[in-house]
Amino acid sequence: MEAGTADVVRSRTVNVTVNGTTYEREVDARRLLIHFLRDDLDLTGSHVGCDTGNCGACSVILDGTLIKSCMVLAVQADGATIETVEGLAEADELTELQKSFSAHHALQCGYCTPGMLMSATALLRRNARPSEEEIRKAIQGNICRCTGYVNIVEAINSVGEGS
């Protein structure tokens, strides 16, 4: 179905490009983008933490913009280009940010890490050398319940300094 149609539908064909791969699926209007990514496309890197829009574990980049995929319907993403944590590393080569998370022990249980990486990636694209305050503001929408924020901020800061 073409974007822009004014028909009322209960489900709709959704075309998306995720990490460079194009997918086409028939999706119920009530399906959240996070479930579309995880359950329909089997891209389970993005996590469901709170399912209420608070924790940010489901953060992905949609048409260049950081969003929480539990607060977007899959049908709203029709026609969009999406980046998830699976798309950060090229082949087996981790990004500088991912290496920095590893080097700074910026993950404990790891549950928040996909969202943290996407938020930090979005930040560094907008601002290659963020201040600590800017880093903290940029990951405000991502909760680490291990409370390991200091190492996460240091990991992002060290990539910013290296750029």
Added chain:
Amino acid sequence: MLLREVEYARPASVQDAVRLLSEHDGARALAGGQTLVNVMKARAASPDVLVDLQDLNELKAIDLAADGTLTLGAMVTYTDLIDSAEARARPILGEVCSAIADVQVRNRGTIGGNVCSNDPTNHLPPLMVALGATMTIVGTGGERQVSADEFFVGVYMTAAGPGELLTKIAIPPGKGDGFAAVTIGKDGTCIVNAAASLDGGAPRIAIGCVDAVPVRLEPASPEVGVVRDAVRAANLDPPGDVHASADYRRHLAEVLAARAVEQAQQRRN
């Protein structure tokens, strides 16, 4: 989370959107979805039809007219507004928007959604009242203008009724504005907030979170004692909850109104 079954449409024009909203009982406009999708999860709202406004580019414009009037399309996101050079004509707007929630929500949440959801703890309803904004509402019968004062009708209720759509918000020129809030955590939900503008001569104050709609006050002068007396004289009857008792909210209303006016004075000078 699995939402209740819902139908969906993605109109290409405001006219189509209004037609869909008016033809279907239980239809709701879907802007950024940062409130609506969550209340659907909680079953606090169960719309039958979602009318997705994302293709309506005419609702995404920010215009600064020669006379200084700033017009914000209803689908302008907080991030759009924060990044907009035109919107700096009224700096308080970007400052308040940058204290709403977090990056992800600001990237997706819209100005129109904030005012139309009219949650009493939202930032923008009191700000729009203090700034003297004018809302444009479109229905099948045509277009009408409503002042922010008259736009906020009750908890979650606005002058934009069933079958109608808020399309834009016009804000007159000025710079003598202030905003103050006490929130649950940094940039969190407001416990009490207050906006003030001195551009109309006497201070125009709007206090949020203390009643169903922003409480508008116009004290005779911006002097702190006069402002606090005016808030006291309003006999506010705010709710009490786990975050703040009614008495504490009344106290905050006085303090925050005075702070907002103080900031507005500094900005005007």
